[in-house]
Amino acid sequence: MLALIGLGLDGTEISAKGLSYVAGSDEVFAEFYTSLPCVDMAEIERIVGKPITVLTREDVEERELPLERARTCTVAFLVMGDPLVATTHISLAARAREDGIPLAICHASSIYSAIGSTGLMLYKFGKSASIVYPEKNYFPKSFYETIVQNKKRGLHTLLFLDLKADRDIYMNPVDGMRLLRAADEETIVSTIIVASRIGWKSEKIVYGEVSELSSLDASFFGPPPHCIVVPGEMHFAEEEYVELFRYG
Amino acid sequence: MLALIGLGLDGTEISAKGLSYVAGSDEVFAEFYTSLPCVDMAEIERIVGKPITVLTREDVEERELPLERARTCTVAFLVMGDPLVATTHISLAARAREDGIPLAICHASSIYSAIGSTGLMLYKFGKSASIVYPEKNYFPKSFYETIVQNKKRGLHTLLFLDLKADRDIYMNPVDGMRLLRAADEETIVSTIIVASRIGWKSEKIVYGEVSELSSLDASFFGPPPHCIVVPGEMHFAEEEYVELFRYG
Numbered sequence: 001m002l003a004l005i006g007l008g009l010d011g012t013e014i015s016a017k018g019l020s021y022v023a024g025s026d027e028v029f030a031e032f033y034t035s036l037p038c039v040d041m042a043e044i045e046r047i048v049g050k051p052i053t054v055l056t057r058e059d060v061e062e063r064e065l066p067l068e069r070a071r072t073c074t075v076a077f078l079v080m081g082d083p084l085v086a087t088t089h090i091s092l093a094a095r096a097r098e099d100g101i102p103l104a105i106c107h108a109s110s111i112y113s114a115i116g117s118t119g120l121m122l123y124k125f126g127k128s129a130s131i132v133y134p135e136k137n138y139f140p141k142s143f144y145e146t147i148v149q150n151k152k153r154g155l156h157t158l159l160f161l162d163l164k165a166d167r168d169i170y171m172n173p174v175d176g177m178r179l180l181r182a183a184d185e186e187t188i189v190s191t192i193i194v195a196s197r198i199g200w201k202s203e204k205i206v207y208g209e210v211s212e213l214s215s216l217d218a219s220f221f222g223p224p225p226h227c228i229v230v231p232g233e234m235h236f237a238e239e240e241y242v243e244l245f246r247y248g
Numbered sequence: 249m250l251a252l253i254g255l256g257l258d259g260t261e262i263s264a265k266g267l268s269y270v271a272g273s274d275e276v277f278a279e280f281y282t283s284l285p286c287v288d289m290a291e292i293e294r295i296v297g298k299p300i301t302v303l304t305r306e307d308v309e310e311r312e313l314p315l316e317r318a319r320t321c322t323v324a325f326l327v328m329g330d331p332l333v334a335t336t337h338i339s340l341a342a343r344a345r346e347d348g349i350p351l352a353i354c355h356a357s358s359i360y361s362a363i364g365s366t367g368l369m370l371y372k373f374g375k376s377a378s379i380v381y382p383e384k385n386y387f388p389k390s391f392y393e394t395i396v397q398n399k400k401r402g403l404h405t406l407l408f409l410d411l412k413a414d415r416d417i418y419m420n421p422v423d424g425m426r427l428l429r430a431a432d433e434e435t436i437v438s439t440i441i442v443a444s445r446i447g448w449k450s451e452k453i454v455y456g457e458v459s460e461l462s463s464l465d466a467s468f469f470g471p472p473p474h475c476i477v478v479p480g481e482m483h484f485a486e487e488e489y490v491e492l493f494r495y496g
Contacts, residue, residue, distance in 0.1 A: 006357070013263035013355055015256055016295045047264045082357060084364035087485070094367070094489050107261055107362040107447045109254070109330060109355030112370055116332035117353055119342070122360055123376045127403055130371075153397060155375055199355045237335070241342050 006108025009199030119241025254356025257447030367489025
């Protein structure tokens with residue numbers, strides 16, 4: 001049996017249901033290569049009350065260790081955020097279903113709903129997008145098209161920042177804003193929200209002009225994870241709330 | 249101090265962090281009027297290990313009980329799903345911030361990310377919308393406009409169904425599909441996913457033709473909560489996954 005268990009935003013938001021699955025498991029695996037390595041493993045082991053084996057991408061995607069072990073024993077597989085967000089986990093769940101391995105999903109907090117901490121209404125978010133690092137002769141602008149399309153409908157845009165966790169590379173919000181400004185030739189983006197470590201003790205939400213925030217030192221926003229929100233049309237109550245996070 | 253704590257989708261997805269806030273609180277409140285009353289209160293009290301006082305809409309919005317008590321003691325306020333999704337909770341958080349009452353938010357699972365259990369990719373969802381009950385001489389169609397706009401961009405649409413929890417009224421998926429078909433004069437919606445009790449033990453995901461599913465008896469889908477997804481363009485991996493839920 002395979003239980004796919006979300007650890008939530010900061011690793012301490014595993015659910016009571018998830019904890020009960022860990023308690024009943026023969027083996028506890030975790031992976032952090034789809035998210036970030038700066039979680040406190042000792043703290044997570046203390047919370048779940050069992051030792052955890054951290055798997056690499058090869059362990060999961062090539063050796064299919066969680067799936068193989070789940071054929072004969074009860075496996076708890078811990079992942080950051082909510083499971084079934086990353087393609088890797090969806091594939092794993094699909095494989096388990098196909099092979100007739102009993103599957104349990106334990107949901108947990110995720111940035112897709114926790115971004116409500118900014119005070120923006122979730123139902124007013126349009127498609128989300130990722131700002132990715134440009135490569136030689138290639139500057140991917142599809143994230144900007146998403147903002148433009150959402151803006152036309154008055155919708156907010158949640159922007160993820162590129163990460164290559166297995167190489168310890170995380171785009172910082174200042175680099176993200178610079179790429180956004182480079183794409184934004186018509187200057188349709190004026191104000192912006194930088195949401196850092198949502199759900200963590202060190203959570204930091206900053207609202208302000210993109211021209212101003214993008215000139216700050218990256219250290220101002222602290223370590224990852226970060227995301228950026230481009231607000232669409234704001235209701236009075238939303239405006240009032242985001243003002244609580246105004247820079248300066 | 250006020251801790252706004254999500255109970256997650258089924259009430260058992262409160263986080264380890266949330267549990268620690270409950271443990272340290274002087275008083276534990278909960279409200280269910282923004283969601284649904286069919287949670288197992290005894291089970292939730294067993295999980296959190298403390299007696300819970302369930303508040304009415306008047307207690308929260310007029311008497312502002314959680315806020316008043318939080319001025320002098322440590323209050324844990326439990327709500328279904330992720331906090332800061334419902335306007336009521338955002339207002340409460342805003343009031344706490346304005347009045348200088350220390351505020352903690354404990355995120356939990358929410359349909360906004362758990363809908364990933366359908367196998368559809370979250371970043372391909374557009375704006376969400378609600379199918380609401382028509383009133384005399386008034387048939388609100390804005391949810392349909394949202395579907396049309398999302399479809400144009402190839403995006404999926406998450407549809408909530410009307411609920412009036414304080415009057416124990418929950419739109420069932422069959423009524424929801426009928427209202428959708430009535431609005432859909434150009435028949436742009438063919439296949440649909442009905443997602444029932446996502447994250448609950450009795451979770452049921454059904455994929456099929458809206459013409460076929462809307463002719464089923466409402467009891468087929470079981471008790472609330474329900475939501476409906478209108479898929480946009482599906483990637484091959486998404487198609488393969490939703491086929492696991494094909495009706496018939």
